[in-house]
Amino acid sequence: MRRIISSIIMLSLITLISSRPGKAADAPGGKILIVHSYDRNFAWTADIHDALERMLSRRRIELRTVFMDANINRDEESLTAAGQKAAEMMRSFRPDVVIASDDDAQQYFAARFAGDSSAPALVFCGVNQDPARYGYPAFNVTGVVEKLAWSESLKLLRRLCPDVRRVAVLLDSRSSSLAAVGSMRASTPADIEAEWIIVDTYEKWRELIDASGSTHDALAITTCHGLTDAEGRIVPGPEVMHWTREHAGLPSVGFFDYTVADGALCGVIQTGFEHGTLAAGMALRILDGERAGDIPIVSTTQGLTMFNLKVARKLRIDIPEDLLQEAAALVE
Template sequence: MGNRPMNIPMMLSMAAVLLLGITSRAKCEYRMLVVHSYHQGYDWVDHVNLGIKRALPDTGVNVKYLYMDTKHRTDENWKIQAGQKALAVSQAFKPDVIIASDDNAQAYFASQLSKKPESPPIVFCGVNGKLSDYGYPNDHVTGILERPHFTNTLRLAKSLSPNIQRVTILTDESLTSKQNLAYAKTLKMPVEIVRYVKAENLQQWLMHVQQANLDSDALMVLTYHTIKTTSLDQESMSPAQVMAATTKICRLPILGIYPFAVDDGAVMAISASPMEHGFMASHIALDLVRTGIKPSQIQINNAIEGMILFNLPAARKHHITIPPHLLKMAKGIINEPGQQAFKFKPRSN
């Protein structure tokens, strides 16, 4: 009787139970909380998420996403409430590791959490500001800095259109924009910067565009996602509406440092890669939970990749010819109005 073979259906049932247990453990091996400063549907956020997902196939990570939505709502009370909500979600979810993306997630969430002795490891990405503003570095934090490709974008624009010698740099009043401007002012630019200007509402923005028409050879736009119809409004305008109004009156080539600017009518940009930020942050986060090392033992680095993007209808409008070798190097090209220059598609796995 001891040598009698086990019933085959019983063996399969036991195997299924064992496999189910293994699979369940694999699926919930680690908990990761991803806190975004902005909203789902914002181009940068969506591509950071794609980078995260590409780094995590079959890794047994349970990922929870939280969006602070500080592009649509920019008032201080909202940002504070969004940060408090993120802290509450973190306390309830009990993640093994956190990815905090962009500056508002640091200012209103991660900087507070990382000061607590019980803080889980935190990996930041997409950060433009000074680390000291957030109390970084500290034992619980490491990450990836974002440094916009100002000089490379301007250098390329000048090579394509040598008459671009004087440039106005225009942006909104967001925290990211203020930090980008502060960084830009530290650089040795390949052209003369006529002025660095910020706008809160559409009237101010268009006034700066008109001024650039009078004394500049090109207009560089950074972010315009917190521009409001009037300064009394709480909700920001659609970014596409802001750029539609801009391209309607701007007589100059428009340059960008993000993919959405090219999508909305800028001639070109060399942009940081949100995919790179998400991918690198995920790999660091996995290393932390798998090895148990302190975040402070992993060096904080700058992201490296720069993506060349072109809008050919906008280039033709300003009689700018893009050579074939540059088109081959480009990560994204708009051939017709309404297309997107930069759109990753999720892989099947």
């Protein structure tokens, strides 16, 4: 499965790197602090980090990394403490650039340094909220906004299932998940009846999946990494998606490579690797002398078409050859 995802990652990397001139490996280096909202084992974070390391290893750069584990420890006290730990690391390490991924790293750490002339340059990625919420842009800030390819994914789904009209959009209640709802509502086609359903527990998720066939034509799965079991423990996202793959009787779209790989039928997806590659490129430009605030914030990414052939067979959906040819990756 990871081999399939690696194919997507490499495609994104080659496309993105080929569009910007490289620097020699012996070019002047610097110091970069990476602060991730989530843990190292979360697929999205892992791909961002792998891309950052791949790009930044081309130069003599000293790296430090903090994982805030915000998807595991969601209480305010833990998040505040994790942000403080990142700030202490920044003050002791004294980096030239800080790269902060996803919204919790902005809210509990990076945002306080936006527009601070004594702070290092900041590059964000994976941000769902309006950057203005964190005081971005600022003279020392640039980055990559995460924007779900909602309308594009719906168009893709309807090329497979033209009769889709009623779509249940499932998401957990994390702030980064809720942030996507506004832009999705605004770009929903007029002939689509979309219902946004916030789910906090694994039990409720399974109930909704079991009942969805009588109320909707399709599912849109945004996020499922904040669901808890009966004991209040976070259920791993892949486990949720594997159950969904086996029990859902409706076609589904996902918006991330791991969502389609783990069980959604299809999607126009973005990858953490793409976000990491873009963020690393911005950091390198800053080390080469550009001011962060002069580098435009990127609000759209490339978007890649992806199909899960196992799910298609289960649902008895034939994917036309022309669509297969358009796909960046096929999950067997």
